[in-house]
Amino acid sequence: LPQAPQQFKQLLMVSGFDRYFQIAPCFRDEDLRADRSLEFYQLDVEMSFVTQEDVFAAIEPLMHGVFEEFGEGKPVSPIDGAHVFTNDFGETFEHKGFERLTYAQSMAWYGSDKPDLRNPIKMQVVSDHFRNGGFGLFAKILGADEKNAVWAIPAPTGGSRAFCDRMNSWAQGEGQPGLGYIFWSDDQGAWGGPIAKNLGQEPTEALMSSLGLGKGDAAFFTAGLPSVFAKFAGLARTRVGTELKLIDENQFKFCWIVDFPMFEWSEEEKKVDFSHNPFSMPQGGLEALETQDPLTIRAFQYDIVCNGYELCSGAIRNHKAEIMLKAFEIAGYDASVVEEQFGGMLNAFRYGAPPHGGLAPGIDRIVMLLAGETAIREVIAFPLNQQGEDLLMNAPTEAEERQLKDVHIRTAVPIKV
Template identity: 40%
Template sequence: MLRTHTCGELRTDHVGQTVTLAGWVIRGRDHGGLAFIDLRDRYGVTQIVFNPDRDADMHELARSLRAEDVIQVSGEVVLRDDRENEKLATGKIEIRAHELKVLNKSKTPPFEPGTSELPNEELRLTYRFLDLRSERLQEALIVRHRLTKLTRDYFDEHQFLEIETPILGRSTPEGARDYLVPSRVHEGSFYALPQSPQIYKQILMIGGYDRYMQIARCFRDEDLRADRQPEFTQIDIEMAFVEQEDILTLVDGLIARILKDLRNIEITEPLPRFDYHDVMEKYGSDKPDLRFGLELIDVGEIAASCDFAVFKKTMETGGRVRGLNAKAAADRYSRKDIDGLTAFVGEYGAKGLAFFKVTEEGLHSPIAKFFSDEDKQKIMEAMQAEVGDLLFFVADQCSVTSAALAALRNRLGKELELYGVDDFECCWVVNFPLLSYNEDEKRWDAEHHPFCQPVEEDVQYFESDPAKVRAQSYDLVMNGYELASGSVRVHDQKVQQTIFDLLGISAEEAEERFGFLLQALRYGAPPHAGAALGLDRLVMLLCGNDNIRDVIAFPKTQKAADLLSGAPSEVDPHQLRDLRIKVDIPK
């Protein structure tokens, strides 16, 4: 070993010992002839002092060191002569160097890994090997490691088996596009990288492995966002001979253990369960952030009878008028700020954003003249308005009011600082629709996926009104992010084909696309259910980040590029010839 201790290990009880450390130079300083070096590894930082009276050559070598040089140093642990550094765990001691060896010199880095002012993300991803040395990233990857270990231990305690499912599988496109892998042996055929282990884990249940889990790698060729990656990791689970509540209770225990062990936060079990239609009505979103209020309020009855044409016409055409009350925010937002919010909700389809500021004299707004005193009083009562409040309204079709006000709610919650970085609020959203109607293609789509078991009492609506059919599906939401999704699975092949029929998938096409699952369902499939938790997203939330790339060692950009390695890249023509692939890109 090139070191006897790490740079975060030494304390006052090591004083007098001769030790050897190895790591990266952070910075050097000269104080009255003495040279000081701060040495870093992933465990911490230790101060090294070089005295020219002891070894002039070593002192000069120390003074020549630059940031990110890799060195080995031996010396005696002593108490600091100067004031201790309370910011460091090793801040009461230093190493009085006896020997110094330069293991490797570094070029001048394009940025310092320890800087508090982060360089642009493109630069950090290009030089990811430097960014990985930062305390910020190291802490995130340590949390990730601890979370993964804790998860395996938790499921092991509950008699789960970790079983690997294939990475090379069959393309069964549902939702996002597959990443395809050409086969050299089977010319003209392709494997697909798994979007999830969904079908395989259902087959495991049919195979008798009643409690399965996996830290699973998944791949989706889709447009990216700050909380999405083309390749990601999920905590995947499946159970046989269970009902929905069994899965929810199991995951409740996992989340409680994670928050307690990793953040020392106690939560009450069971986590709240909310109906999908209730959260859509109250928050406009199926992933509500419960750290703050700002609930949506329907004022359609008032809007229908007022003289404001926008509101009145919206109600006459079957739309809705809904709003929210930003408490004590009237003085926080100028007219220019509100114009900015109007443009913001426009990104979600809203044609405008009406507002009232609540003053001592009443409701103040450019549209106030269109409302009678009685209407204004009704609005005040409906919105529970007080002096200083700022009331916002969107008039449009239901889906637009939900999307626009949900986005506005989240933005106001952040801007008005209605929650803290250490606040965590979780809930389950249950009873999602089984199907959603695709207006563009005039057909039904699966809301989650086509393998969700319908709620038993809703089966009667399959032919008469498919929109009424609820699925035994559920999402876990944490701080406004979808953290997990799952469902009770269809285990009866006849029910499965009924769902396929509604989706426009014929029996022949179903056999072609999902035949190996349908075949398995015919051979004694038990009732089963499962869920998948986004591990990357969970680490992001635990670390207080809002960008998933900050908790992945080697992430891709929003264009699915790896700036470090240069992937994706062109390949040797011989490889393409072996695969019988011709690249034909229009100029």
């Protein structure tokens, strides 16, 4: 993690400093968007002898307090409210604080790992309603691959052909062939649209009832491999909520995203790779790495999300050398490579490291939300553009030959062919 003090703050924990925080300037190594800046500041936090619950208990009052004090009276998610959380393995827990969603739940319900929970729409899997025919296109897609599915995007109050046609045109503008829909037709006093026509009124009624929809409502549908269409489905959910004015913008709604996959399959490299943060502790420790399918292993990783923006990312760290080496081995890295790249961390761990974890809220992005802005450059003095340039100072610019000599750098101009 060259853009953040990750390794150094972990070394502080190993050395005996059991708590650390710093307002740290960082550089982003990702593509720049409206809510991202090349240079940014984060409230970097690390603690020893903590569990995930301890980190949550420490940071929730801070985030709640900042937004309550500077949010101009907008309601903020309470930290004393009780929630019931069910993980991906069917285990249920009660907890207080911000709402929690697993990564898998967030992607399935909202099509994003940073959901805007001010939007009440929750997507559902409705494959069984199409599996045995009725609507031929979806039945064919489901039969082509057992991993394929059909998702529904409920649209309360969206029951008009004009709105459905607008959504279909929007989907085509997003590069999709279209967006299937069912809507309540007042003219016919029945469910309308191509899907309803093919399914028949009774099966359509059963489908829409399962979504909690009735007269005056509509639903949109996407089909295929969820990992491929989930992002688009999430955009469609946001579009529906915005168009139908279902989103209560006068509040700050927080949630934790937890249980990120430790590994993912890289289609490009045709191998298992890390999916989030390679220094995180896998749930189940070394035993999980040695006995489980890597793609089923969850990590002690977590994000705080507010109104659709990720405000910070963090993890309980992997503090044991043997677990770290095994995790990197699964991702295709030889022990010698890990020793060469992260030898300082490994050697420190071998002396005995306390369990530790932390996170780093982005200060600029917090200010952006509090200011009611959607572009982070609006709250940064002398911001850089999306190419990392300061247009006011005309920087960066060409370096002179004498400047390059001072730092022993030689440029190699590409050969034109």
